[in-house]
Structures are given as structure tokens and as C-alpha cells.
Amino acid sequence: MRMLLIHSDYLEYEVKDKALKKPEEISEEQKKGRLEEVLAAFISVEKVDEQNPEEVVEKAVKEIEDVASQVKTKNIFVYPFAHLSSELGSPDIALKILKEIEEKLKEKGYNVKRAPFGYYKAFKLSCKGHPLAELSRTIIPGE
């Protein structure tokens, strides 16, 4: 898994078109979303993650919690992003992993939104620009 973590004044998105034949089913309300004072986690799920999805979810949640506590925010945007890797995992497993990351963060008391999976989306982001505002993490099961 590859993660780009951006601490932002806000992140907002708007769903445009389908990027997959069968994208995630979403409600009208989910077609747009915005969070303020947010840690945006742009996530590419990779083929290697399919060896142990549970471990990858656990490690991703830990990394996100670690950065969120350093930048002092409880607002997290889980954003599916297919452009951080050339070894993408299957959409079905990727969606499952992203949903589990969302759920575990919510269980831990974070205010979490997850951008819809399988769509082209317009988005706006306002990176804060401090030294910890742009970070990346690579998660490999078994390592």
C-alpha cells in the first residue's frame, strides 16, 4: 500500500463520471463531500496487500493515527487514489481494505469521511505547508 498524507485546511470532492464499470454504489449525498482541518490520506492499495489485508489495514490505521496525533487533528479523509503505484490491487479487495480503514478509525473516535470508490472526482485541497503537512508511507505485509 502507498499512502500520501496531506494536512489540509480543507478537502472537498465532487463525483464526476464512473472510472470503473462497476463503481461503489453511492447515495446522492455521497456525490459531494468536504471536511475542514483534515488529514487527507490518499491511498493506493497494491497487489502485495492481497497477501494479508488485515495486517495492511492495521498498519495503515496506525500510521494515520500517528500522523493525526502529530498534526493534532481528529478529522480524516480516506481517499481512494490509483496513482501512487504501478502495481494496483484488485478493485474488490481495495474497496474492502479502504472501508475497513474507515471503520477502524471511526471505532477509535476519529471523524472520518471516505471518498467514493471507482469514480473520477474533482477535488480541492488546501495543504497547510508546515513541515509535517506532506508525508508518504509505504506498507508491505510481512515487513
Ligand SMILES: Nc1ncnc2c1ncn2[C@@H]1O[C@H](COS(=O)(=O)NC(=O)[C@@H](N)CO)[C@@H](O)[C@H]1O
Ligand atoms: N487498487 C486501488 N487502490 C485505490 N483505488 C482504486 C484501486 N483500484 C481502483 N481504484 C478506484 O477506482 C478508480 C479507477 O481505478 S483505476 O485503476 O484508475 N482504473 C481506471 O481508471 C479505469 N478507467 C481503467 O482501468 C480510482 O480512481 C479509484 O477510485
